[in-house]
Structures are given as C-alpha cells and as structure tokens.
Amino acid sequence: MDPRKQKVLQAIIDDYIRTAEPVGSRTLARAHGLGVSPATIRNEMADLEQMGYLEQPHTSAGRVPSDKGYRYYVDSLLASATDAEVSREAVRRVLAIKARMIEDVTRQAARLLAEMTDCLALASQAGAQPVRIRAVRVVPLDPQRALLIVVGEDGSLRSKTVQLGPDLPADELERIAAALSGRLEGATFGGSSLGRLRGLQGELGQFRQLVDQVLAWLGEQQQAPPERLWVDGARNLLNQPEFHDVPKAQAVLAALEHEQLVDQLLGVPGTVEGGAVAVAIGRELHVQEMEDCSLVTALYVAPGSVVGRIGVLGPKRMNYRTVMKVVELVASSMTTVLAGEDALQEPGSQSKEPGSESKEDPADGGA
C-alpha cells in the first residue's frame, strides 16, 4: 500500500473517529496537512474503496471506514497516534484498595474500564474450579448468633450468620469452630462436604441444629455457581452517536443479557497470549446485533489457575489507541494485584492433588 494512501486512510479514520460523520475529500484536504488537492484525495479514496478499506453510505456522502479499514488501522497505523498517558500506579491502587477478593477486583476492573473508556465494559472469570475450603472461623455476634466465616483455598471468604442455641459459652463456640474447621478443610465448596459434616454430628451432637444450618447453607452455596460475568457502563453506549438510535442500542444491550453470548464474545478473539490485547472489529465478532461494534479484550490471570478476560465494547469508531492502552493496563494491573494480594498458593500445593494438573502456568512474576 502506497504511503500516501496510508496517510489518507489514517486521516479518514482519525477524522471519522472524532466526528462520527462520513469524511469528504474537501474536509480532509483542508484539515489534515496532506498538501494535495481534494481531487487527488478523491482519487485515492476511490482506490481505497476499490481495495475494500472504505465504504460509502450512499453515493454522495463521504467515506466511512470498512471493517477491513479499521483492521488495517489497528494493525498498522496505530503507532503514530497521540498517546493518552494513564497512570499505571493509579489503576493498581484503585484495584488493590477495593480488592477484598477476586470478584471484587474483577467487578472493579469492569467499572474502571467503563469509566476510563466511556464505553461498555465486560469482565469474565473462567476456569474457576470449585473452591476448596481452607479453614473455618467463628465470630460471636450476640448471645443468639454467630458469624461463620469460611475461607477458601483461593483466599475468598464467605460468611453466614448462624443462630445459636441458648446460652452457648464462648469456649464451646471455639470448640465448634475448631471442629468445623478440621472437618471441612479440603472439602470442595458444597461438594462432598455433606458426608464429612455428618460425622460432626457425633462430635457436636447437641448442636445439631447448628450443624444443620451449616449443612443447608453449604448446599445452597453449591447450587449457586459463582458469578462469572460482569457488565458495566451500559449507559456509556448512549453517549455514542451511533447509539442514538434506541432500538439499535437496545439490541446490543439485550444481546449482552445472554451469558452464553458474552462468553462467546470474550472467547472469540483468540489471537492473544500474555499481555497482548486483542481487537475484534464489526463482523469479526460474529454477532448480528454488534456489527457496528468493536471489542478490545485482554487476559488476566490469578494464582490458582483462575483466568479471566476483560473487554471493552464500543462503536467501531472507538478510540482504539486509548482503549487498547487502557485494557492492557487494567488487565496487567489486575494480574499484579491478584498475585500480590492473593498469591496464597504456590504451584507445589496444587500438584499434591491427585489428577489435577494445571497445564496453564503463567509466569506470575509478582510485585
């Protein structure tokens, strides 16, 4: 491709990203310092259209980038755009401060993405095997109640207020806690814990009611698959002129209600390995309703072979430069934070587990 064609293409896309209006030869000649006349540009534009990089909404309108045009732009022309610097440290701090556990980090990441890019943000968390229980603690609340805290292998916490029988002395409570902790340690959350707990009823016979509560709760937890998908910033879509058409916006948002589809979306751009961001443009998303959108995604990892993906969905006209930067930044910050806060588990402890080999072993070179 002709260097001047490149310049023209870049100018058109830059302009279109800025204005959301089809770009005409005249405007282009005037605004950007190309030093050639509109007529020349028209010729180039005709060529570029021929080659498939541009499209015309109708005969006498300016040109608009095609998917192929955006693709070329993202792959080859992006380097020269202006660079909106964002503070890596600030992102890391926000994530770390809000980070009570991995879901918090992920949810917060989605929020950050949405705010920073003014687009819709997605976050998913995959490969989370059932969590094993590491320990159980009990905190007395009042004579009637106590808070049961279950700590997972991954550092996650779950708590449950339990009703105590009348006058249960504090040391007795401690004994119960210890018993529960011993019994449940290593159990998968929800899974086979029932059998183990049954045993408890011998030890803690008189507190059967309490044991039953715990049992029921664990059962409930089992039924509730952990949240795995987050969507944030839906309202940002409305800021984009292409979504001033309400039905179109609705269609996109409605599509995002289907978890399966979001999964698929975040799965699609398969080109990524560590750190790189992937961009899917228009039809490349293979979702009818989103053929006017682009998606920028990146991988993050957490210790314990938890892996997830974050993404930013916006109009094809999005500011790829900034969005890609932000996505990369947030993803890598997540990985850092998760490694720092939750690196409870060295590969060794997992390999003790029979039959559970984690093949993914990303270098979590932590801070």
Added chain:
Amino acid sequence: MDPRKQKVLQAIIDDYIRTAEPVGSRTLARAHGLGVSPATIRNEMADLEQMGYLEQPHTSAGRVPSDKGYRYYVDSLLASATDAEVSREAVRRVLAIKARMIEDVTRQAARLLAEMTDCLALASQAGAQPVRIRAVRVVPLDPQRALLIVVGEDGSLRSKTVQLGPDLPADELERIAAALSGRLEGATFGGSSLGRLRGLQGELGQFRQLVDQVLAWLGEQQQAPPERLWVDGARNLLNQPEFHDVPKAQAVLAALEHEQLVDQLLGVPGTVEGGAVAVAIGRELHVQEMEDCSLVTALYVAPGSVVGRIGVLGPKRMNYRTVMKVVELVASSMTTVLAGEDALQEPGSQSKEPGSESKEDPADGGA
C-alpha cells in the same frame, strides 16, 4: 370525589400505563365497561382536568395523568388492581444463596429489583458511620504467609494477606491474632486504630514488620470508603417508550451518576416506617431531569444498626401495583436474610426438629 369520576380516572390511568398513549374519551367508552357515552366521559374528563388530576399534552390529544392524578391513584385506587403474585420464598432464596456478605445481598437485591420490575433499581446502604471492628481472625496459609480477616460490626469482612517472619509457630500466630483482635475491637475502621496498634508493638515487639503491614493496610482501607450505592438495570429504561428519546434517557442516567443525588433521592420519600413502601411521583422527586419518573422505595435493616434503602425508578407510567409489591417483598426479604433468621426456615431442619420451632421475629433490636 364522585365515584364515577374515580372510575374514569382509574380507567384513564390504567389505560395509559398499559399503552403509554394519551387516552381519549371514545377509546375509554369503548374499552372499559363504563356504560356511558363518550360525551359524558368528556365532561368528566374536563372536570378532572380542572381539578388537576389530568393533563392534555395538546389541545386535541387525549388526557394524561398528572402527578396529582398518579398520587391519587397510588393512594386510593390501587387496591382494586389485579394482583401479580410473586414468590416470597424464591426471592429469599436468591438473596440468601448469593449472600456472602451484606454488600452482596444489597447488590443482588438491586439486580433482582431490576429484573422483576423491568425498571432501574437503586440500592443504598446507610448508617454511613465508619464501621467498627468486631473481631480479627487469622488463618495460616503457608509458613510464610497468613490471611488476616477483619470482621466489622455489620458482619462485613475484609481480608489481607500478610507476610510472616520466618518460623512462626502456629500457636504464636494464634496469640498474635488474639492480641490484634483485642486491640482492634471497637476501633473504627481505619480511624483511631493507629494509636491502638502502637500499643501492640510492645506486646508483639518482635513482629513489628507484621504490625506495620496491618497498619498500612488499615490506612489504605480508610481511604477507600466502602461502596454504598448500587444502580442496576439502567438498560431497562430504554424499554419504556418515554425513554426512546435518547437525550432524556441520558439525562436521567447522567443524573444518577452523582452519588449525592442518589442519596438524596433515596432519602426524600420520608414517609416510611418499617415495611411500608414510599412512592414519590414526578416533581415530588425534586430532580429536574426526573420529572417524568417515579420512585418506589423501601427500607431494609441489618443487624449492627446498618440501614439501607432500595428503590425502583421508572416512568411515572410504571405499574405501581407490581412495583410496590416487589419492592416491599425484596426489602423485607433482605431484612430477613441479613438477620440470619432465614436459616431456621430450611425445610430440612424444620422436619427433623420438633423441639425448637422457629418463631417469626420480624423486627429485631439486638445489637
């Protein structure tokens, strides 16, 4: 107010809620079994308009309810509407299952509200006093690290992985935990805890590094006020015809970005005590951008003097009957779940347990 006028008003509002179109006398006479002619209805409508219950978008359109009209409808006419039954038990279960802690319950409640009402849902958690620390627990992770868990008065949990010095025996760790717990109990989170912890350095002199970590962390937490507001279901607004005007929808959503405003919104309808739902209609919200909206709110409470409010924001044309029911339902379910009382209602424990029958105890004052 004339009984027939009531019927006419009710018919008009019902119709308008259903169709979102101004209601004409002819339509009304035909559809609803009022048994009078359009002309008569016109007279009634003119009267009702005079009295301020109806408005005319323009001279030759049908009538539309005014704020006052909706108010009368909500206060006096609602009883006779059809009753969309929702399962209290189902709601309680969803909340309980997803409930790892109070924030989860609240967030989940917002999601539920949004789904069930097809409107925008708000949830806030007040009692904005800094959370006091109830207890501290420590869970050893590996020889080098431990997980520090801080339990708030309100049952909230925060955790932090701390690095331990070399070779710290388990019982030593327990001693540290007990010391921390004793020292920090009752401290506001972050606030004056620094002074208290200083004292610890005497007790735990050799673990200064650990104490420093805790100190730094508490400082960070202080800077990060806990999340207190949730908004969900923004996209539902687009389903309502009144928000097919994108700028209007944007205005509402933009207004909701301001925490302060949302606080104010949820604060406004001051008429509530326990259980009752409050309705604010149009201008009653005192927010310019939302004068086409209504808000239905209710209070929920959690042990530890945490109090919050949930609400549903929709077009004035919302189905008050259903929405009010749902809001009431979710709020009271939240209160139940947060109190931990729901545990006693598990079918399993009830059948096996003839002795201690669960007493219904809706209002609870122990903290």
Added chain:
DNA sequence: ATTAGCACTCATCGCCCGAGAGTGCTAACA
C-alpha cells in the same frame, strides 16, 4: 501524476396539505 472545473446524485430540511383523532360547545332528550 496532479488539479481545476463541471455535471450529477442524493440525503436533508423546511414547507404544505390532507387525514384523523380528539376536543368543547350547543341543543335535544329522558
């Protein structure tokens, strides 16, 4: 190879007008 000139296309906007829905008023009616 570039550019100026020109004819042509086509979306957009303002305008007018007819159709239709709905009203208020008046007079007739039970």
Added chain:
DNA sequence: TGTTAGCACTCTCGGGCGATGAGTGCTAAT
C-alpha cells in the same frame, strides 16, 4: 338535571415536493 348526539374546531402526524448543499466521478488542462 344529567346524558347524549351532532358539529365545528384544533392540532398532530405523515407523505409529497422542491430547494439546498455536500460530495462524487469524469474530463481536460497543466
């Protein structure tokens, strides 16, 4: 006196029409 039929009137909505103007493609000159 309350209700109803009839009627003139108002106002929105949608379609058709022409002017406008941005933008193009082509051709010929540089």
